[in-house]
Each structure stands twice: as structure tokens, then as C-alpha cells.
Amino acid sequence: MSTPAMDEPLLSVxxxxxxxxxxxxxxxxxxxxxxxxxxxxxxxxxxxxxxxGLLAALGTLTVLLLGLPAGAWVDRVRRRPVMIATDLLRAGALLSIPVAWWGGWLSMGQLYLVAVLVGAGTLLFDVASYSIVPALVGRERLTAANTLLVGTGAGMDVAGRSAAGVLVQVAGAPVAILLDALSYLWSAAWLRGVAEPRTTAREPDPMGRRIAEGVRFLFGNPILVTALLQGTMANLAFPLCSVLLPVVIVRQLGQPEWVLGAYLAVGGLGVLAGSSSAHAIGRRLGTGRAAWLTSLVTTPAAIVVPFLSAGGPWVWASAVAWFVLTFRTGLNNVLLVSLRQRVTPDAMLGRMTATMRLLLTGALGAGGLLAAAVGELWGTGPALALGAAVMALSWLPYVRSPLRHEP
Structure with missing residues (x-):
């Protein structure tokens, strides 16, 4: 399969x-x-x-068990069937929730199981998806392609989170989850039209050897290590700042569900703004310099987030700080993902992505568990404060890193 010409619009491919x-x-x-x-x-x-907190953590901690084998496996199989199968898995798991709700037997145990299944499906889907993009568009157009993918995803974040609070209030949470299940069926239908790039046949290697190759490649590349360290700090901090939002906003402050949806939608707007501007900022400053300077400027905003617990106007001041932090996330999701794909050979993409995903998503899971523990022992305020402190320092891995000078 040949890559498209540079002047061919990406959406015509x-x-x-x-x-x-x-x-x-x-x-x-x-x-x-x-x-x-x-x-x-x-x-x-x-x-x-x-x-x-445990519900949020389970979907991400699943990666700790499956992350490394997933990358080694995806590097050896056709990726489109993997994505279709995981869409169907996630649809089935989510459909079980409204069925159980209407049948009267819904429990936290079922929600935990669904979180694990959806987390496993998302891991395999994302590893396959990130690995297939360079073959579809060519490495020289990765930043433009990821800007479109991440920017559109951020727009869907805004729309989904804005609508979710109102939808839950009007139709109920089971109906909202049913719509998510149907969206995965939509995805599976469209993926049938994605042509599978031709790959060179490889001699079978032991799984352990392939996993070790991927781990060595990632930790042997200082650019990938920097991206990993700053992403790990950010991913540890975000759950501490966000997992307990339903408890803080709805239960403690007594706000309606739409306020929670609006707060989260502000974060989606931040990701949208960051991802949409990433291509232009990266071209002007250079990929590494743009990621470094954006982190340095935006992460101090984390200090404002814990004041959410005070209620009143602090809710919206905290939301503004959340926008600033998620702007950085949107920019990094384009620039650093594109950089990771650019410096990684095709035969290693699945393993690099899975190893990176293992550690980054593991940090998300650890942050969720830490939020649960701190929230139970000391309250939501200390959990928010701890997340803000980690986020405010997450620019440190860039210091003296060669990533700062990447074009």
C-alpha cells in the first residue's frame, strides 16, 4: 500500500x-x-x-497486565481486525450495564468488570491504531494527521462532556451508556473500510524476546524517555485532580450534574485548543521547544485547581486553570505522539506504543488509586492539592533533555 502524496488532502485518503x-x-x-x-x-x-476512585483506576490498571504482551502481539498481526474486535468487545460490555439496570441487578462488581473489559479493549485498539497511522499517511505527514485526529477527538470530548451531564439528568445514566455502546458499533462498521497495509513476513520470535526488544528500544532513546517521564507525572496528577470531581461538585457542593459536565467540557475545550494549534506552534518553534515552553508556562496553573473545594466563584476559577492544563495536554498529544512515531521504526511501533502506554496508563491507574486512598483517609481537598503539586512540577523532565531541540 503506497502512502498518499503530500498535496493530497488527508480526508481524501x-x-x-x-x-x-x-x-x-x-x-x-x-x-x-x-x-x-x-x-x-x-x-x-x-x-x-x-x-x-477504584472504578476509575481499574480500566487503566488493566494495562499493567496486558500492556507489554499487547505490543509484541500487535506487531505480528493484522491491525484492522484487532481494532474491530475490540470495538465489539467494548460495545458488548457497555450494553450489559443498561440491561442490568433495567433488570434490577446492577452492582458495583459489574461496573468494575466492565471497566476492566473496556480498559483492555481500549489498550489493544489504541496500540493498533497508533501503529497503523504512519502507514496510512506517511511519516512526513504525521503531525498534520495527529492534529486532525486529536483535534477532532478533543471536539468530541467537549461535545460529549457538555451533553453528558444534561443527558444523564434528562434520560438517565443507563441511556447515556447505551449510546456509548452504539458508538463502538459505528466505529467497527467504518473500520471495515480501512485497507490493511502490507507487512513483511517475519520469523516468529519468542514473546519474551520481542517484549525485551521493545523495552530496550524505548529506554535507550533519550527523546522517548523524556516524553515518558513528563507524561507519567502528568498522568499521575490528572486523576488526583479529576477522579473525585463527582464527589466534590455533586455531593459536597450540591451542584447539579450539568455543572460537572460543564467543568469537564472546559477541559475538553483546552485539549481542543492545544491540539488544534499544535501543528502551527510546532512549525514555528520546533516540536521539542514547543512542548518544553508550553509545559513551563502552563503547569503553574495547577495551583488554582484545589480551590474548587471552596465553592462559589472558585469553581469557575478552577475550571479556567483546568483549561490551561488541558491545553498543554492537547498540544503534547499531537507533538509528542508524532515525535514518538517519527523516531520509531515500523517493526517496533506496536511495542514502543504498548510499552509507553503501559507506563503512562499505569500512572493514570496509580493516580486513581491514590485519589481513592487520599480521599478516604484525608478528604478530597488533600487529594486535589497533591495532584496540583505533581502537575506543577511536571516540566522538570525537559531540563537538559535533547527533546527540547527536536525540530
Whole structure:
């Protein structure tokens, strides 16, 4: 399969267009469930801070078990069937929630199981998806392609999170989760039109050897190590600042569900703004310099986030700080992902992506567990403060790193 010409619009490339359309709607549904699932646990099952934190952590901690084998496996198989199968897995798992709700047997145990299945499906899907993009568009157009993918995903975040609070209030959380399940079926249908790039046959290697090769490659590249360290700090901090938001906003401050949806939507707007401007900023400053300077300027805003617990106007001051922090996330999601794909050979993409995903998503899971523990032992305020402190220091890995000078 040949890559498209540089002057050919990306959305005229059939494989990339179908990947784009598949991801756009499923991302919308995922953000609805992002709000609806913890709200269902809090409002219908009486979940507290510990249970909400565990629910958030399970979907990400699944990566700790499957991350490294997933990358080694995806590097040896066709990637389109993997993405379709995981879409169907996630759809089935989510469909079980409204069925159980209407049948009267929904429990936290089922929500935990669904979180694990959806987390496993998302891991395999993302590893395959990131690995297939360079073959669809060519390495020289990765930043433009990721700007489109991440920017559209961020737009769906805004729409999904904005609609989720209202949708839950009007139709109920089970209906909102049902819509997410249908979005995965949509994604599977569009992925059928993604042409599988031809790959060179490889001699079978032991799984352990392939995993070790991927780990050595990542930790032997100082650019990838820098991206990993700063991403790990940010991913540890974000759950501490966000997992307990349903408890803080809905239960402690007594705000309606739409306020939670609006707060989260502000974060989606930040990701959208950052990802949409990443290509232009990266071309002007250079990829590494743009990521470094943006981190240095934006991370101090984290100090404002814990004041959310004071209520009143501090809710919206905290939301503005959340916008600033997620702007950085959107920019990094384009520039650093493109850089990771650019410096990694095709035969190593799955393993690099999975190893990176293992550690970054593991940090998210650890942050969720830490939020649950701190929230239960000392309250939501200290959890928010700890997350803000880690986020405010997450620019440190760039110091003296060669990534700062990458074009």
C-alpha cells in the first residue's frame, strides 16, 4: 500500500478517512460514559470516594497486565481486525450495564468488570491504531494527521462532556451508556473500510524476546524517555485532580450534574485548543521547544485547581486553570505522539506504543488509586492539592533533555 502524496488532502485518503470517522463518533460516546459511569455509581449505587476512585483506576490498571504482551502481539498481526474486535468487545460490555439496570441487578462488581473489559479493549485498539497511522499517511505527514485526529477527538470530548451531564439528568445514566455502546458499533462498521497495509513476513520470535526488544528500544532513546517521564507525572496528577470531581461538585457542593459536565467540557475545550494549534506552534518553534515552553508556562496553573473545594466563584476559577492544563495536554498529544512515531521504526511501533502506554496508563491507574486512598483517609481537598503539586512540577523532565531541540 503506497502512502498518499503530500498535496493530497488527508480526508481524501480512504483508509485514513474511515479511521477518522470511526474514531470521531466512538470518542463522543466514550466521553458521555466518562461522565455517566461515575455518576451512575454515585447516584444509583451510593458509591463513595474510594469506590469511585477504584472504578476509575481499574480500566487503566488493566494495562499493567496486558500492556507489554499487547505490543509484541500487535506487531505480528493484522491491525484492522484487532481494532474491530475490540470495538465489539467494548460495545458488548457497555450494553450489559443498561440491561442490568433495567433488570434490577446492577452492582458495583459489574461496573468494575466492565471497566476492566473496556480498559483492555481500549489498550489493544489504541496500540493498533497508533501503529497503523504512519502507514496510512506517511511519516512526513504525521503531525498534520495527529492534529486532525486529536483535534477532532478533543471536539468530541467537549461535545460529549457538555451533553453528558444534561443527558444523564434528562434520560438517565443507563441511556447515556447505551449510546456509548452504539458508538463502538459505528466505529467497527467504518473500520471495515480501512485497507490493511502490507507487512513483511517475519520469523516468529519468542514473546519474551520481542517484549525485551521493545523495552530496550524505548529506554535507550533519550527523546522517548523524556516524553515518558513528563507524561507519567502528568498522568499521575490528572486523576488526583479529576477522579473525585463527582464527589466534590455533586455531593459536597450540591451542584447539579450539568455543572460537572460543564467543568469537564472546559477541559475538553483546552485539549481542543492545544491540539488544534499544535501543528502551527510546532512549525514555528520546533516540536521539542514547543512542548518544553508550553509545559513551563502552563503547569503553574495547577495551583488554582484545589480551590474548587471552596465553592462559589472558585469553581469557575478552577475550571479556567483546568483549561490551561488541558491545553498543554492537547498540544503534547499531537507533538509528542508524532515525535514518538517519527523516531520509531515500523517493526517496533506496536511495542514502543504498548510499552509507553503501559507506563503512562499505569500512572493514570496509580493516580486513581491514590485519589481513592487520599480521599478516604484525608478528604478530597488533600487529594486535589497533591495532584496540583505533581502537575506543577511536571516540566522538570525537559531540563537538559535533547527533546527540547527536536525540530
Amino acid at each position: 480512504r483508509g485514513f478517512r474511515n479511521l477518522f470517522l470511526a474514531g470521531a463518533v466512538s470518542q463522543l460516546g466514550s466521553q458521555i460514559s466518562y461522565v455517566a459511569l461515575p455518576l451512575l455509581a454515585v447516584t444509583a449505587l451510593g458509591a463513595g470516594a474510594g469506590e469511585v
